[in-house]
Amino acid sequence: MSAVVLDNVTKVYPGGFLAVDRMNLRAEEGELLVLLGPSGCGKSTLLRMIAGLEEITAGDLWLGGKFANHLAPRDRDVAMVFQNGALYPHRTVRGNLSFPLEIAKADPGMTRERVVELSRALHIDETLDRRPGTLSGGQRQRVAMGRAIVRQPSLFLMDEPLSNLDAGMRTELRMEISSLVRALGVTTVYVTHDQVEALTLADRIAIMNRGVLQDIGTPAQVYNDPATAFTAAFLSSQQLNLLAATVRTPQNQFILLDFGPHQITMPWTDPRAYAVSQHTGSQIIVGIRPDALAPMPEKAEGPSFFGRVRTLEYHGHEWLAYLEAGIPSVTVPEPPDPRHKAYAGGANGSRARSMMRRLWGAADDAGEHTPPPPIGGTHRRADLIVRLGGRPVWRAGEHGRVAVDVSRLMLFTQAGGRIDPPRR
Ligand SMILES: Nc1ncnc2c1ncn2[C@@H]1O[C@H](COP(=O)(O)OP(=O)(O)O)[C@@H](O)[C@H]1O
Ligand SMILES: [Mg+2]
Incomplete structure (x- = not known):
């Protein structure tokens, strides 16, 4: 069973901006799937729809075989790490890592053990008694990652977790993320705009531009045998x-x-x-x-x-x-800019199209499928x-x-x- 299935998932923000356009995607159990694309292409929007932080305008989301469009975020068994993993400033690293287990009323002995084990895997065991304010950016991101993963979610979502770190730290943490999520076997959807990060980390890469899926495949497939000029x-x-x-x-x-x-x-x-x-x-x-x-x-x-x-x-x-x-x-060549007022989806997205027509009023039919220049x-x-x-x-x-x-x-x-x- 696929861990995540997106079936024509679409996001139109209030005001009419089409941020994600009929996305079809699946992540298999234990897979590290990287969403790659330029800034503003809809990666975070897509990830937030999977997490339940953003409403899905049209299309279906399935998590572990369960229809998930309307599931509350806490019922999705997902954990998310952002660019600036915010930590509790008054708790120590140990306190931050154990917090999700305390909330879940886990056994304190098990919690202690798990926190130490995870802090070793993330190379932050030396910092367990320190507060976040005394840590480097790289260490803080490790803690944020540890805190997200400590409850062993079924799905791990990461939104550009390395983009605020300097180059050396980025490379180091990149390798560790790769070995950590593979060791834990947690299905992971990882968002980045950095192609090197995508190529080095991913089992498969999904490339997006202007809200549209351009290509999906293993790093070698999309690099050597790209489906579109944009991917190439x-x-x-x-x-x-x-x-x-x-x-x-x-x-x-x-x-x-x-x-x-x-x-x-x-x-x-x-x-x-x-x-x-x-x-x-x-x-x-x-x-x-x-x-x-x-x-x-x-x-x-x-x-x-x-x-x-x-x-x-x-x-x-x-x-x-x-x-x-x-x-x-x-x-x-790029897909039509979704900001174009006449744009109302492609030829075979009747559901999304009629929905967008409603949102925008009568669409200009001549411009219904605006071809690229x-x-x-x-x-x-x-x-x-x-x-x-x-x-x-x-x-x-x-x-x-x-x-x-x-x-x-x-x-x-x-x-x-x-x-x-x-x-x-
Ligand atoms: N709440 C919102 N309302 C309207 N437009 C938004 C909102 N959030 C994001 N957008 C727009 O949607 C597009 C995709 O944003 P985002 O998903 O954050 O892109 P990415 O993560 O790939 O940089 C951007 O053009 C952004 O300006
Ligand atoms: Mg983003």
Whole structure:
């Protein structure tokens, strides 16, 4: 049985703001599911609906197989930790950790034992007799986490618990959260806007943007095989190259991705060939990570781009080159902004849509499903970003040729969805 099931869960705030749009998601028993997305995309809203702190406007929530939309927070057996885990200032660390057990009238001997055990696991056993005011930020977050988990809830919800800590502490506590929740086997939904945190912690990552689920899968699935251009861009450590290309199939011999001044061919034997050929004559978006491009000798054969090296950038562990290749690039396609007054949900959310129509009065039907802006309007000629590794093989102003790893091209429609279905 899944520990958490969200079925078309939607949140419209009073005033009409659509913060979460028909979210479908499940977390399995014992799973660490990370909700990842930029600030304002609806992560906290979603978590608070699971906790019962925010009313669900439409859709169904199931917790441990039980319909939970209207369950009071205390009847959900969930524990939550926020960015600033507030502690009781006049209680010691021991007092803070034991408080939930005291309220539950647990056996005092068991409580003492459990508190000591947990404080060891969280590396705060030395601080048990101190007050929160004397602790570092990292120690306070450990106490907040301990206090949430001490009653062994069935579900642990964490909302950016590390975002107020400095980088070193964040890394340390991140590893400990990972081992702690896995050791306890508690199903955890963890919210963050930090892709490194998501990739390192998660069993699976659910990526959100503007209240809409973009992708869900293991870290390797969403990184290597992203379902949308948004996911690909959001998970890239360096900026993702997003290029406009026209698909051509000259005499049906092969597929040609026409980037304007450059062309790349894809043989019919490529597993994506059939899906791409369906877009013959149309423009698509091609995503290329900077490390899928590698400098190659000027005269060598093979799929490549070339251009003038505008600038080189030193990043410590690597160099990046910015190549003027004259290829039109596009911005990341996004779902319609829910603040748009005409927006009233997508094509197949009739329940949410009629509800929103009620909330907003008669919706402008023409704008019922506002498409993302056409990529024709977002063209610019940005530089191609190339990862050079530890050595700057070029100098600024030189001409450079880069080999394109065709197998690593990511192909998206103009709306940002994958052309060849991701494997999940
Ligand atoms: N009580 C509220 N009333 C109206 N809008 C809200 C309220 N709470 C949050 N929002 C809006 O909903 C969107 C999602 O917020 P939130 O869930 O906090 O995002 P995140 O946690 O991903 O940063 C934001 O645009 C925010 O301004
Ligand atoms: Mg938030």
